[in-house]
Amino acid sequence: MSERESLPDQMHPSPVSVPPPEPQVELLLRQVIDTNPNFVFAKDRYGRFVLVNQAFAETYNTTIEQMIGKTDADFNPNPVQVEQFRRDDLQVFALGQDVFVPEQRTRTAQGGERWWQTVKRPIRDAQGEVTAVLTIVTEITERKLIEDALREARDIAVEASRLKSELLAKASHELQTPLGAILGYTEMLETGFFGAINGQQQEILQKIIGRTQHLSTLITNLLDQSHFASQNTQLHQSEFLVQDLVRQLHDNFAAQAAEKGLTFTTEIVPNFPPMLLGAVDQVLQILSHLVTNALKFTANGRVHVRIYQPEGPYWAIDVQDTGIGIPAVAHELIFEPFRQVDGSITRRHQGFGLGLSLAHELALAMEGRIELSSEEGQGSTFTVLLPCYVVMEGGLE
């Protein structure tokens, strides 16, 4: 097929012929397209306007009657744009399919920008032949401005959040330094470095040391929280023995539990795989936060850690306590940072309420989750569910 045949004959166009609709329907349709603020127009195979609405004629400071039968080139002074419009129209004729241009920018004489969205759609005759292409152009300048403003607002918010995290990290760091001096000097006094002390003095100094260490832990948690908020924590995957994990947890918390008169027990169900692959440091961190939380909110009874395999691709760790429990309304809130169940409890229980939020974020980062089952006064069970990768002897499963 030669080019001449493939393209419509520009030299000898046939006259414009659109079958007239019934007069009252035509009037109605006329009003529909003329009250439309978008540009609505249709062109035939030769690029001649066969339909133009009021809004479109007005942009060229002309009338509808003046435009019918003429082409883009008669009104649009920009030959590049005229060429582009013609190409888009021919594509609709050739393919018989819609052409959608989501965004197009034009410059105004005043140097401003206007944005447009265009859809071109084939109009067919009774035989299914494409006879015209309908174009609807919608101005989206306002939407673009809103989008830009939203994007800018989001960037500002992200930056503010990053700065806040940085400030928090810096503040935490600055707080640890004086604590180091307080702790060190107190320990020197307590160990008799500066001379003998009596039993009561020693007892008081030990209390100062205990309180200082606690304060330091709070600050460390705050730092971890800010670090989490500011960037993704690196998860280092390694093979680990489940028994080692449990032993370490026991070493870390047995004494603390005994001090409060609580029993701290651990259990791995029979036939649980001895070796897993995972971010063991973060698993221990999650469990430490949960056990710390359980010990904090349990006055008497026990804290029990149980490791087992539930249904599904997970392994599970229950941290169960006989403490004050958590009312159902608070279940969703409890994993948010800086949250404790109510003011009166906050006063009785120290801490920022960061532990559970950190545990929650760590579990999510490991593609797991933490579930809570608890009722006020009935104790709580936190269940950590983590993806289970069993390490078989001699390699990965």
Add this chain to the structure above:
Amino acid sequence: MALIVEDDEDIGAIFAAALQQAGFTTEVITDGGVAMNRLAELTPGVVLLDLHLPTVSGPDILRYIRSEERMAQTRVVIATADPHMADLLRNQVTLVLDKPVSFVQLRVLSTRLRPLLE
């Protein structure tokens, strides 16, 4: 000999006391640049290093120590409240201590380090 590089004078004094009780002679330097000059002229058995320091940072000092053949046997212990930065350096040092460092803990640790250096 133990060189303590720590910008907080009190904490430097506490570290020195713990190391002295374990039998080390000590010198405390509070500025990173001064520490670099001092390390050019002496070879300590132990460097107890803070990471956030004025003029020259802890990681830069560590890089210098590790680049000098004569300090190949020098044990570096990091004391920091920045566990995330410490994680990046962990494989280049003997030990990382989280601040606040316990005086008792440091004394025990120094006592253990002492025989390794003789």
